[in-house]
Amino acid sequence: MFAYSVRxxxxxxxxxxxxxxxxxxxxxxxxxxxxxxxxxxxxxxxxAEMRERLGLDDPIVVQYGRWLGDAVTGDLGTSTRTRxxxxxxxxxxxxxxxxxxxxxxxxxLVVAVGIGVFSAVRQYSIPDYVFTALSYVGLxxxxxxxxxxxxxxxxxxLKDALGLDDPVFYVVGLHSDDGGLDLDYLQHLFxxxxxxxxxxxxxxxxxxxxxxxxxxxxDYIRTARAKGLRERVVVGRHALRNALVPVVSVxxxxxxxxFGGLIxxxxxxxxxxxxxxxxxxxxxxxxxxxxxWTLVSAVFVxxxxxxxxxxxxxxxxxxxxx
Amino acid sequence: MSEAxxxxxxxxxxxxxxxxxxxxxxxxxVPRTQWQLxxxxxxxxxxxxxxxAVLLLLLVACFGAxxxxxxxKGKQDLLAEPAxxxxxxxxxxxxxxxxxxxxxxxxxxxxxRIGLAVAVxxxxxxxxxxxxxxxxxGWVDSALMRLTDLFLVIPxxxxxxxxxxxxxxxxxxxxxxxxxxxxxGVARVVRSQVLVIKQREFVEAARAAGASDLRIVARHIxxxxxxxxxxxxxxxxxxxxxxxxxxxxxxxxxxxxxxSWGNMLTDARGFVGTDLSxxxxxxxxxxxxxxxxxxxxxxGLRDALxxxxxx
Numbered sequence: 281m282f283a284y285s286v287r288x289x290x291x292x293x294x295x296x297x298x299x300x301x302x303x304x305x306x307x308x309x310x311x312x313x314x315x316x317x318x319x320x321x322x323x324x325x326x327x328a329e330m331r332e333r334l335g336l337d338d339p340i341v342v343q344y345g346r347w348l349g350d351a352v353t354g355d356l357g358t359s360t361r362t363r364x365x366x367x368x369x370x371x372x373x374x375x376x377x378x379x380x381x382x383x384x385x386x387x388x389l390v391v392a393v394g395i396g397v398f399s400a401v402r403q404y405s406i407p408d409y410v411f412t413a414l415s416y417v418g419l420x421x422x423x424x425x426x427x428x429x430x431x432x433x434x435x436x437x438l439k440d441a442l443g444l445d446d447p448v449f450y451v452v453g454l455h456s457d458d459g460g461l462d463l464d465y466l467q468h469l470f471x472x473x474x475x476x477x478x479x480x481x482x483x484x485x486x487x488x489x490x491x492x493x494x495x496x497x498x499d500y501i502r503t504a505r506a507k508g509l510r511e512r513v514v515v516g517r518h519a520l521r522n523a524l525v526p527v528v529s530v531x532x533x534x535x536x537x538x539f540g541g542l543i544x545x546x547x548x549x550x551x552x553x554x555x556x557x558x559x560x561x562x563x564x565x566x567x568x569x570x571x572x573w574t575l576v577s578a579v580f581v582x583x584x585x586x587x588x589x590x591x592x593x594x595x596x597x598x599x600x601x602x
Numbered sequence: 603m604s605e606a607x608x609x610x611x612x613x614x615x616x617x618x619x620x621x622x623x624x625x626x627x628x629x630x631x632v633p634r635t636q637w638q639l640x641x642x643x644x645x646x647x648x649x650x651x652x653x654x655a656v657l658l659l660l661l662v663a664c665f666g667a668x669x670x671x672x673x674x675k676g677k678q679d680l681l682a683e684p685a686x687x688x689x690x691x692x693x694x695x696x697x698x699x700x701x702x703x704x705x706x707x708x709x710x711x712x713x714x715r716i717g718l719a720v721a722v723x724x725x726x727x728x729x730x731x732x733x734x735x736x737x738x739x740g741w742v743d744s745a746l747m748r749l750t751d752l753f754l755v756i757p758x759x760x761x762x763x764x765x766x767x768x769x770x771x772x773x774x775x776x777x778x779x780x781x782x783x784x785x786x787g788v789a790r791v792v793r794s795q796v797l798v799i800k801q802r803e804f805v806e807a808a809r810a811a812g813a814s815d816l817r818i819v820a821r822h823i824x825x826x827x828x829x830x831x832x833x834x835x836x837x838x839x840x841x842x843x844x845x846x847x848x849x850x851x852x853x854x855x856x857x858x859x860x861x862s863w864g865n866m867l868t869d870a871r872g873f874v875g876t877d878l879s880x881x882x883x884x885x886x887x888x889x890x891x892x893x894x895x896x897x898x899x900x901x902g903l904r905d906a907l908x909x910x911x912x913x
Contacts, residue, residue, distance in 0.1 A: 292755075299755045303764060310768045420893035422844045424851050425886030428871060432882060436875035451874070533754075540757030547852060548871070559852055562763055570764065578755045 281593065285586060292582045296575075297348070303574045304344045308336075311565040313360045351575060357568035361561065366572045369557065374576065376454060377542055377553035383469060384476035384538065389531070392481045393524070396488025400496060400523075401515055411485065418482030423541060427475040427548040434471060452550045472549045476541050480534060487530050492523040525596045532588030535581045643906035650902020653895035660892060664710035673701035675708050676859075686880045693884040697873075706884050709861040714892070716777050716862070717843035723781035724842075725835040728788025729827070733819050735789065736796025746793065750786045758783060762845060763854040771857055776849070780842050788834050795827040829907035833900050840896035847889055863889050 313334060314327040331337055356366035399408040435451040450468045457464055496519055504514045542555035554573060561569035644650060663670055679699035686694045693702035735746040765779045800823060808822050849855035850864025863885040870881035
């Protein structure tokens with residue numbers, strides 16, 4: 281399994297390089313870091329000097345090679361927007377983002393599997409129809425609009441409805457004090473995580489439902505029931521474990537969706553994470569930060585896919601990773 | 603060698619036979635065309651019919667805005683107080699004294715036009731390239747697969763945003779950029795279909811009869827992929843509209859003075875928690891309605907075009 285992981289990662293390296301090169305080319309030909317010097321005195325000379333210093337006149341491949349070489353050693357350049365080291369901006373942002381991902385991912389998985397299994401076991405019951413209807417709406421709902429509506433209704437709306445002084449759920453940031461895992465943190469976390477998960481839960485739960493239904497009609501489930509096993513054991517141990525396998529592959533495909541969803545969630549709830557960093561950097565034409573973001577998100581997607589593959593092997597002993 | 607005389611396509615006859623055999627009791631085996639069968643099944647799909655009705659209504663309302671809209675486009679009435687929905691202004695009056703319903707309808711023109719255009723372009727391009735890759739195999743196929751892999755590595759919304767920064771953000775550019783990303787999904791679907799269909803006997807028969815590769819793909823293989831292609835094209839409209847509105851919301855898509863549902867929501871976002879918070883609802887509700895309607899239509903099409911599929 282170790283050898284498999286290493287090989288998978290090696291195979292993804294060319295992918296990573298080509299993808300980041302395309303973004304590099306795109307960003308380098310779009311943003312001119314010397315543009316802000318256009319109004320300075322003797323601008324032509326100053327700009328030429330700066331281009332020389334930044335190596336912007338070299339062929340794009342040479343520039344890319346230099347950037348990649350620096351990036352591998354952890355030097356992501358200096359932001360043209362804040363004049364800080366990009367790596368010093370990325371790390372704290374990544375910290376916030378990872379919190380959202382872990383919560384968002386964990387909540388989605390538990391809720392989606394729960395709903396899916398429940399709907400399958402009680403097929404054509406009223407809750408099943410309700411979940412089906414909700415999943416249609418959840419899939420069709422643009423996440424950014426859901427976030428707006430949720431921040432209105434459950435933020436100030438809920439506060440006014442209950443006549444409270446402080447909101448139940450906050451719509452800005454992750455903490456109002458100095459941090460730590462407490463009630464305040466959860467009050468901040470609720471709406472962003474809800475936004476991040478609603479579409480994913482809608483799609484995963486449908487998928488879980490259909491794979492669960494398929495498994496429940498197999499012979500070995502009939503055997504398990506015929507042996508006189510309790511329904512909880514049949515569903516929980518025999519059916520669920522097998523029904524999880526196909527879901528894992530869908531989870532892997534949605535990794536990009538999750539990371540992309542952060543762009544919206546963090547922007548709307550003003551959480552200083554990777555997604556917001558990306559939007560701010562791209563809006564301001566901060567090439568170095570956009571490139572760093574691309575690299576980090578691509579690595580994330582690749583690692584996530586690998587983890588899903590490994591989980592696949594763990595859940596289904598028939599799958600041999602070699 | 604001369605062309606075979608015109609006769610029904612073997613593949614189509616197969617499919618019709620299979621469907622007719624399944625659907626009709628033998629006693630009243632009235633011959634029906636594939637199209638009639640499809641129409642019957644689609645019309646019986648209640649959700650799909652409701653979706654069609656809603657979508658048509660919205661299309662007529664938005665593109666007929668010149669005649670239907672209660673006010674003139676962008677007309678500001680600075681003396682009018684911004685106010686929530688009322689009989690005179692069903693969607694309310696915004697902060698600049700504009701009738702919000704009018705604004706929403708005109709913004710819909712941009713959103714819907716982009717969505718429809720993206721779906722058409724990406725379907726045509728994706729079908730052709732997917733069929734080519736599936737039929738020819740070899741390096742064409744691996745090039746397509748590697749290319750699509752490549753674009754899975756970076757979150758789509760970010761790629762689109764970067765591309766729009768690079769190429770500008772007029773509605774035309776937005777359409778082309780979205781289509782440039784969306785065709786790959788269609789291509790993958792068509793490719794996998796073609797891989798199956800090209801093994802079938804009727805393709806072999808066509809080749810034995812001396813049909814050229816182009817003729818085999820265009821007349822024998824692609825018509826048999828029409829189901830997945832149509833369903834994908836339909837869903838692509840919804841995906842494109844949501845992608846456009848998300849990008850516009852973030853500030854990378856449609857720019858003022860053009861309006862779309864996405865950038866209307868950017869403006870409305872500032873009013874969350876104020877008296878004008880009603881402005882966030884209607885543009886998003888339109889997005890939700892369009893997407894829901896299209897998804898239902900897609901479901902109906904899938905069931906009607908592929909009677910063997912189960913959900």
